[in-house]
Amino acid sequence: HQEFRAINFGAGPGCIPDSVLLEAQKELLNFQGCGKSIMEVSHRGKEFEKVIQETKSNLIKVLSIPDDYDILFLQGGASSLFSGIPMNLCESPNDVVDFIVTGAWSKGASTDGKYFCKVNKVADMEPEKFLTVTDPSQWKFSPDSTYIHYCDNETVHGVEMPPSTPDHFPEGRIVVCDMSSNFLSKPVNVSKYDLIFAGAQKNAGISGITIVIIKKSLLTKTKPSVPSVFNFLKKSQNNSLDNTPPTFNIYITGLVLKWIIKEGGLEEMERRSIEKSSNLYKFIDGSNGFYRCGIDAKYRSRMNVVFRIQDGNEQLEEKFVKEASKHNITDIKGHRSVGGLRVSLYNAITVDQTKKLIEFMTSFMNENKQ
């Protein structure tokens, strides 16, 4: 990490490994000797064909994606899938979709969903301020939902669901999961899901590309009336190249995947995530209430650590953000809807950088506690 580079704990777009940016810089004007930037080549030409195929096969490799799944690269952000998914999967607006509402993003999906289907909230954690999740035994699935939607990691509220979550769903249901903010942070048993989607701008590259991993058998559900940009079947049939895809963004995701492989794969990403997040939570919990994370320990996110200073002393929180920037620590303000502080520990953040943050938090506490 070069000295002048900020230690960027932003939630998204988040930090990108220096080596990925340097590689992109190195070949920016002359991609693999073709005399053009990857931004300037045709999406149907041989240079880009190689990039998209390599990106796909490396994604298959790191996540061990089984053969009966396809990968789509879409535009419009993960938010576009909040309508894109019901458009493709629901036969009529009378279809019922089960949503587990555990934070801002699953709530957002249920809000957009109601234009395309009947929304059943299996659980709604908003009255609990999204600080916890009810026990799966209390979830109220509808008897015949078209699919179940949940968000694996709620970026705003700092709530992460356990990998066992789909095991609590009624058998045979289609499972849709928004993994935008913990995608590629750990190994995932893809076969538990029918559709996984993720905006790339946290652990998988830059904004402007949304990755969809979809069970091929689901593609038959798409009606011809689904507009082309949302049409999963058409995207699949055309290798996501039926219109111009965000070529540079797919290229960057390809570089990020190569970086993950070089660093030791998703097992290593998970090992680092556990180390970084447990160091930080342990420190917060041991601070005698100076710092406090209100999230139920069972559901605390390894990716987005949300906390308050002195139970919401806004003046002190503002001072904290200001002083942190003097230590090159940036982007730690909580989401505007919840306030407080949020530290995102995406893959490009190192264990050492998290230690530096904890050192700063220690000295700030010692200087400011009464």
Ligand code: PLP
């Ligand atoms: N889902 C989750 C979990 C997110 O964190 C975000 C953005 O931060 C979104 C969906 C929306 O993504 P986008 O901004 O790409 O539409």
